[in-house]
Amino acid sequence: MKANKTITSADIYMSIIFVILFLGVMAIGQLFSSIESLNKITQLNFNQIITWGKIAQRIKFFIGTRENRIESPTLILKIQKDLAELIQKNDGFYRELEHTLEQSKVFFHFRQLDNDNLALITVDPELISRAKEVRDAPLSVFQTNFDYWPISTSNAILSDRYIAKLYQHEEKLSLQLEKQFHTLYLDGIVIISIATLGIILVWLGFLRPTVRKLADAKADIAFILDNAPGYICSYDPQGKFMSANQSYLNFVGVKRVQELLGKHISEFIGIDNWKQIKNHVKRAVNGEPLEFDVEMTMEGKKVVLMVSYRPKLDANGTVTAIVAMIIEITDRYEVERALRLSEENLRTTLNSIGDAVVTTDKYEKIIRMNPQAVRLSGYSEEKATGRSLNQIFKIFNPKTQENTPNLIEIQKKEPELKTSDISHRSGNLLLSSNKQEYQIAESCSTIKNSKGEVIGYVLVFRDVTEEYLLNQKLAHSEKLQSIGQLAGGIAHDFNNILAGIQGSVDLLAHPSFKIPTHEKEKHIKYINRLINRGAGLTEQLTIFARIKELAFKSVNTRDLIQDSLAIVQSTSDRRISFEFIDNTYNPMVFGNDSTLQTAILNIILNAVDAIENTGTIRIVLNNTNYMQLKGTILG
Incomplete structure (x- = not known):
C-alpha cells in the first residue's frame, strides 16, 4: 500500500503564488492584446486620413476657376487612375479595420473600453460619392470643372470638412491608448510586487536547498580533482598558488593545500625548475593559452611533464588566474626518444648504402629517398616527397627509347609477380632531371603490415654504368x-x-x-x-x-x-x-x-x-x- 504524500505549507504557498502569477500574466496578456489592437486601429484610421487627404487633393484639381482647369487628356487619365487606386486602397484599410474590431471585441470588453469611441468611422458619404464620380467621369465632363456641383459640396471638399470626422476619431483613439498604457503601468506594479513576494518564498522553499546541493556538488568535484591522475593547480598573476589538487600536493611533497596557498611556485619546485617555466608563466599571464613539454629534476629524479596553461579572465578581459594541468609523460618520452633514435639509425643506414633506395606508399607516392637516390634522380628529397614515383624516376628502354613501367606497376599487373615479395630487372636506363643517363639494375620489395596487407614498397636502383662500360671493354678485349x-x-x-x-x-x-x-x-x-x-x-x-x-x-x-x-x-x-x-x-x-x-x-x-x-x-x-x-x- 502506497503511503500518501504529506502536503507542506511550502507546497500551499507555492500553489497560491503560481495561481496569482498565472492570473497576473493572463491580465497583462489581455492588456497587451488590447493595446496592440488599439494601436493597429489607430494606425488604420491614420492611413484613412492620409488616403482621403490624397483623394481630396486630386479632386481639387478639377473644381474652382476655369483658369486652373487641366486640359491634358493624358494627365486627366493619370489622375483618374490614381483616384481608382487610392479608393481601392482605402477600401482595403476599411475592411482590415472592420476585421480588427471584430477580433478585438473580447479584449475591449474585458478592459471595459468605450465601444462608441471604437465604432467604424469613415469620411462623409458625399466625398466618397464625388470621388467615384470624378474617377468614372468622361473627358468631356472635366471641361466643365464640375461647375454643376453644389457650391456647398465644392467648398466642403476645398476646406477638408468631410475629413474632419476622421481627425476627431484619431484624437479619441489616442486617449484610449494612453489610458491603456496607464493601466499597464499600474498592473505592472502589482505583478512585480507579487513576483517579489514569490521570489522570497521560492528562495525559502526551493533555492536554499538547491544552494546546499550545489555546495555538495562542489565537494564532489573537489574529490574528483583530488583523485585525478593529473596534477592540477592554479596561480595568480604573480605566480602564487591559489589552489591545488591532492595529486599536485603529492608531486611537490606537501600534505595540505594550506601549506602552499599564497606562496610562490619556486618555493616548491626549486629555482632551476622555475627558470625553465618562468617565460611560459609570463606568456600565460599575458592571456596566451600554452601547451609545452618540460624536463625537471624533482627530488633527484628526472621527470618529463606535459604542461597546459589556461588563463582565467574577468569581465574586463584581465587575467585573474592561471589554471595549470600537468601530466607526467616520462615513460612516453623515453619510448618516443627510442623511436626517434631508431628513426635516425634507419636514416643513417639508408644514407650509407651505396645503392639508391626509395620508399613509397601503396599508391606509389614517394616517402623517403637516400642520398644515392637524390644523386640519380637529380631531385632533392624535399621536392620528391609526396610525388609520384614515375615523375621522379624516369626509366626507359635503351633499344626502343620508350618509357617502361616501374617494378611496382609490373608487380600489380602480372599475376605471377603478385605473390612474390621481391622482383628484379636490369638493362634499362634512368634519366635524371639534369638529362644525365645511368645504366641501372632494379629491385622492388613490398612492405606489409602485421595482417599481411601491402602498405608500401622499397625500390633499389643500382648504378651499373661503370660495370656496363667494363663489359664492353671486355668484349672488345x-x-x-x-x-x-x-x-x-x-x-x-x-x-x-x-x-x-x-x-x-x-x-x-x-x-x-x-x-x-x-x-x-x-x-x-x-x-x-x-x-x-x-x-x-x-x-x-x-x-x-x-x-x-x-x-x-x-x-x-x-x-x-x-x-x-x-x-x-x-x-x-x-x-x-x-x-x-x-x-x-x-x-x-x-x-x-x-x-x-x-x-x-x-x-x-x-x-x-x-x-x-x-x-x-x-x-x-x-x-x-x-x-x-x-x-x-x-x-
Whole structure:
C-alpha cells in the first residue's frame, strides 16, 4: 500500500503564488492584446486620413476657376487612375479595420473600453460619392470643372470638412491608448510586487536547498580533482598558488593545500625548475593559452611533464588566474626518444648504402629517398616527397627509347609477380632531371603490415654504368684475343696473296718473255682477284675488331656463322674442312651482333685447336623451343 504524500505549507504557498502569477500574466496578456489592437486601429484610421487627404487633393484639381482647369487628356487619365487606386486602397484599410474590431471585441470588453469611441468611422458619404464620380467621369465632363456641383459640396471638399470626422476619431483613439498604457503601468506594479513576494518564498522553499546541493556538488568535484591522475593547480598573476589538487600536493611533497596557498611556485619546485617555466608563466599571464613539454629534476629524479596553461579572465578581459594541468609523460618520452633514435639509425643506414633506395606508399607516392637516390634522380628529397614515383624516376628502354613501367606497376599487373615479395630487372636506363643517363639494375620489395596487407614498397636502383662500360671493354678485349689467334694464319694467307701478285708482276715485267695479249689479261685478272681477296679479308677483320655500343636488335645468325667461317677458313690449316648445315625456317634472333659473332668465332677456333691433323668441323643451325631447351638443361 502506497503511503500518501504529506502536503507542506511550502507546497500551499507555492500553489497560491503560481495561481496569482498565472492570473497576473493572463491580465497583462489581455492588456497587451488590447493595446496592440488599439494601436493597429489607430494606425488604420491614420492611413484613412492620409488616403482621403490624397483623394481630396486630386479632386481639387478639377473644381474652382476655369483658369486652373487641366486640359491634358493624358494627365486627366493619370489622375483618374490614381483616384481608382487610392479608393481601392482605402477600401482595403476599411475592411482590415472592420476585421480588427471584430477580433478585438473580447479584449475591449474585458478592459471595459468605450465601444462608441471604437465604432467604424469613415469620411462623409458625399466625398466618397464625388470621388467615384470624378474617377468614372468622361473627358468631356472635366471641361466643365464640375461647375454643376453644389457650391456647398465644392467648398466642403476645398476646406477638408468631410475629413474632419476622421481627425476627431484619431484624437479619441489616442486617449484610449494612453489610458491603456496607464493601466499597464499600474498592473505592472502589482505583478512585480507579487513576483517579489514569490521570489522570497521560492528562495525559502526551493533555492536554499538547491544552494546546499550545489555546495555538495562542489565537494564532489573537489574529490574528483583530488583523485585525478593529473596534477592540477592554479596561480595568480604573480605566480602564487591559489589552489591545488591532492595529486599536485603529492608531486611537490606537501600534505595540505594550506601549506602552499599564497606562496610562490619556486618555493616548491626549486629555482632551476622555475627558470625553465618562468617565460611560459609570463606568456600565460599575458592571456596566451600554452601547451609545452618540460624536463625537471624533482627530488633527484628526472621527470618529463606535459604542461597546459589556461588563463582565467574577468569581465574586463584581465587575467585573474592561471589554471595549470600537468601530466607526467616520462615513460612516453623515453619510448618516443627510442623511436626517434631508431628513426635516425634507419636514416643513417639508408644514407650509407651505396645503392639508391626509395620508399613509397601503396599508391606509389614517394616517402623517403637516400642520398644515392637524390644523386640519380637529380631531385632533392624535399621536392620528391609526396610525388609520384614515375615523375621522379624516369626509366626507359635503351633499344626502343620508350618509357617502361616501374617494378611496382609490373608487380600489380602480372599475376605471377603478385605473390612474390621481391622482383628484379636490369638493362634499362634512368634519366635524371639534369638529362644525365645511368645504366641501372632494379629491385622492388613490398612492405606489409602485421595482417599481411601491402602498405608500401622499397625500390633499389643500382648504378651499373661503370660495370656496363667494363663489359664492353671486355668484349672488345676478347675480340682482340681472337684476332691474335688468327694472326698467324692471316699472315700466311697474306704472304700467299702477295707471292701470287709478285709472280704475275715478274712475268709481265720480264723483258725476255714475250707473253701474248690474252695471257697478259689473264695475269692481270688474277692479280685483281688476289687484291680483292686481300681487301675482303681486311674488311672482315676490321668489322670484327670494331668497337660498337652494346645495342640489341634483330640479328641474322646464318650470316654471322657464314662470316665467321669465311674468316677461319682463310686462316686455318687446309687439311681441316668445314660443313655448315642450316635447318632453320627463321634464323633471326634478338641480341647484339658483335657479341654473338665473337662467341661463334671463339667456338669455331676452339674446335680448330682441338683437331691435330685433319678433320671436319660440322656446324648445324636449328630452331628450338625455349621451354623444351629449359627442360633439357634442368633435366
